[in-house]
Amino acid sequence: MTGRNVYGSDRTGQGAGAGFGLSLRRRRTAAGLSLADLSRLVHYSKGYLSKVERGLALPSAELARLCGDVLGPDDLSPAPTAPEDAVRQIPRQCYALPEPSRYFVGREHETKLIESLVLDAGPRRPAGTVLCAITGMAGVGKTALALRIAHRTESHFADGCLYLDLHGYSQDLPVVTVGDALDRLLRMLGMPAEAIPHHVEDRAAVYRGAMTGRRALVVLDNAVDSHQIRPLLPREPGCPVLVTSRSALPSLDEGHHVPLGPLPALDAEALFTSISGIGTGDRGTSGDGPPPPGVRDVVELCGRLPLALRIAATRCRPGGPRTVADFALRLADRRWGLAELDDGERSVVAPLTVSFDALGSSEQHLFALLGLFPGDDCDPASAAVMADWDLPAAERALNRLADAHLLLRTRPGRFRLHDLLRVFARQVADRTFVQGTRAAVTARLAGHYVAAADAMGRMLAPHRYRLPVTDGLDVTEALLPPVAGHDESLAWFAAEQETVVALVRESARLGMDAECWRLAYVLRDFFFLTKRWDAWVASHREALLAARRLADPAAEAVTANNLGLALIETGDLDGAAAHYERAHRIFHGIGDEHGAANAVGNRAWVHFYRGEHCEALREFSTALAYYTRSGARRNVAITLRGIGLTEVELRQFDAAIGHLKTALATLDDLGLQLDTAMALNCLGEAYLRSGRPREGAEWLERAVVVSRTCGSRHEEARARHHLALAANELSGAVPRTDRKDRQDG
Structure with a gap:
């Protein structure tokens, strides 16, 4: 709760x-x-x-x-x-830009053309963004070309590269919405979460403003259509955009379109031989000699598509179980194995099928299981959970799949399937597993992530009252991540939150309602800290429906309470109030005093934001009385902070400062640094609002120090902003009467 x-x-x-x-x-x-x-x-x-x-x-x-x-x-x-x-002073860097492919052959004309366009972008160009759209069928090498160019040119961009995978063609992952894409881009730029508007149009306007005057490369990978792309264009001459898509994107009239087809025969042969190591020393220094027997057959059977060539080449390395000629015969025999794939993708199926058949049984089993994985990328622990293995076995299988080019290494310890490989893995899973396997795998993953996220959440928000959501879980302790500290917990959530959200959806789809609401519940601490309101609202709405289907009143009430927190931040006060009222009725009905007090305290904030400060003060006081009786010190302190803020709005400054100081002492004693930073900021603002800017500045200086210690950029920015207001008042730049204006919500 x-x-x-x-x-x-x-x-x-x-x-x-x-x-x-x-x-x-x-x-x-x-x-x-x-x-x-x-x-x-x-x-x-x-x-x-x-x-x-x-x-x-x-x-x-x-x-x-x-x-x-x-x-x-x-x-x-x-x-x-x-x-x-x-965010103007952020140093040049690449934001999650994946590593380029180790093997890259050909595409010289396309590379030269795109690089010339990208590097010609700048403030002296006419207004408008340079847009290059790299298009073509699956497996043709669009992303590889875009990443190659991004890495080759990134040193020319003072503000670095912004990379975003839009998941336009991922079978099991939802397409990234325009709103979510803008939210992620603004976060990459270092914008405080609270500064990101809720409405898509406002996000787009702020994004364009944030990119003004910058010199950065934007890479939008796997776009589904032009409607997804247009709001993400910065409209800044110094910020060229690379887009990859299977769609031809015909409505992007202003873009430079670079369609990719299969590699020319000689380039395809060169890519195959460079990866396989076959015949690289037999063709002379110019490479003009004939390729070894069977290579041309394999290359043509792969449709000269880079993805298929990479996979096939790993099966034909010297010392392997069969020759290239034997492999070509086998490839020809199996090339139409999966008729479900579109005609344009059938040439990729043959090397996938043959490469899968050549895997060991453990690798085949894990590859099929990855077709059931709901997230984008995984680590060895989640793979071990799916397969019910120990960690070393999962690590070995993942690395062997990556070495066979059936899996991509995204960063140390993380692996993902190419979209086309995900389709293939899903089809292998459908053929391989008996009914009920998907539910069993999802249940194991859900239990693992509930236990891990609950432990990490306790590190992010200690002393918070919690439901025992891990009771009864069958979890392998050895596979759970170590809980080291605040920063490590935050990093774990950042890496895994999309998988957990995907599990919320998947468990709901499979009718696993208990897993669904628990998964959403353990995301709450991370979402609150990072202000990821869109994902918070979506996951908790799914969880609320699941709790209602379960007829579990405690689960429904706590989920409604947590959903209200997100809705109130996005400005939906009526929606938040409705959830709080429902939560309060349920908590009261089941005799949960703590939950009922939470709902009353939350409802007080609705009154606060509506400008109904007397009503807010009354509800805060009701919650405070329970927390005091029950000895919930953290809740007492946080509620006193709310009371103090309300008293500031009522111009009861002495009472407000007294309550805020009491709250600060408790939070500091409990070692809750984020809450302490917030209380320090509140005290500084209370003094500022009461016409005592010099005293307010002293508290705000302390807030800066504590905010930096706990890693809260938002609280630090908030403190520095109010320090600037205090300096303005002390210099007489801003009339003191302005600081006493009453907020009306």
Whole structure:
């Protein structure tokens, strides 16, 4: 269960961008405009504008300009801290750019053309983004070419490369939505989670603003169509975009289209021989001699497609069980083994089938199991869980599959299937396993990830009240990841969260409702810390339906409570309130006092954000009374923090500061660094709002130190922003009366 809404102090109306927000509200009101009126004039959503006015979102430079055009300038208000300004100084780097293929042959013309376009991009070019679309059938080498160019040119881009796999053709993975893609790109740019707008149009506008003036290469891999791509184009001359897709993308008129077909015969032979090692010393230094017997047959049977050639070449290395000529005969005999594949992909099936047949039984078994894996990539532990093996056996099988080019190494200790290989693995699984295998594998994975995520979550948020979701799980302790510390736990979640979310969907699809809601439950700590609201809402809505099907009132109530936390942050106050009311009724009905107190405390935040501060104070006080009786010190401190923030809005500054100091002492004593940083920020803001900027700055300086210690960029940015406001007040740049404006929600 939630200990209560710990993010409340992030949303005080005095967060990042508060000075601009207060000024915007004052000027809009003076102009006689409603939020809806302003929304129509500046073409930003009403919800996003409301967040900006309350200091809950950072305004973009574009929004500031449009508001200035509509409302006129305001010389007294501080300049907005635009999201793009907050990430301007990020050093050059590549964001999760996969390694290029070790073997790459041919494509000289395409490489030269694309590199010339990419490197010619810059501020002296006419307005608009340079867009290169690399298109072609599966297995033709689109991603390999894009990554080769990205790695060869990345030193020319001061702000690095942004790589994003859009999963346009993954059988079991959902296509990345435009909203999720923009969210990921903004996070890559270092934008605080709370600054990312909820609406897609607003995210796109902020993304374009954040890319203005940058010099970066954007790689959008596996796009499904032009509609998925257009909102992701930065519109900045210095930021060229490489797109790969199986679609021809005909509606991208402004792009340079580079279609890829099968390799020319000589290049295909060269790729095959370079990987297999066959005949590399027999053709002369020019490579003009004839290839060894059987090579041309194998190359043609593979359709001269790089993916098929790589796989086939590993089966024909010297010292193997058969000659190239024998392999060609076997390949020809098996090439139409899977008629379910589209005609354009049938030439890839033969080497897949023959290569699979040549695997050992352990590798065949694991490859088929990978066809059932719901996530994008896996580690040896999850492979061992699926196969019910020990860790060394899983590691050996994974590495052998990767050596056979049937599996890709994405980074140390992580493996994934190419989209086409995933289709093939799924078909192998369908032929191999008896009914019920999928459910058994999913159950093992769910138990493993529930246990692991629960342990990691306890490291991220110690002292939080929790349900015993791991009771009764049949888990192999030796396969669970070690729980070392906060940073290691956060890194584990970052690597595994997409797999856990995929397991939420898969368990729901299979009718495994208990696993479904538990998986969503253990994601809560990570989602709260990283502000991944879209995934939080989607997973918990699925989990809520599962809990209702189970007729498990405790599961339904806690899931509704946690879903409300995400909805309130995205601005859906009515939705959050409905879930909190439902949770409260259920908790009360089953006699769970702690859960009922959580729901009341959460409901107080709805009143707070609506500007109903007296009602908020009453509900906070009700929750506080229970937490005090039960000895829940963390909950007491966090609720006191909420009470203090509410008293600030009611201008009861002395009472607010007293409650915030009491909360701070408890949180500091418990060693809860993130909560301590939040309390320090609240104290600094309370002093600032009460007209004592010098004292406020002292608390804010402490907040900077603790925020950096616990790794919270958001709390550090929040502290530094308010330090700037304090400095402005001390210098007389901002009238003190502005700091006393009351937030009306």
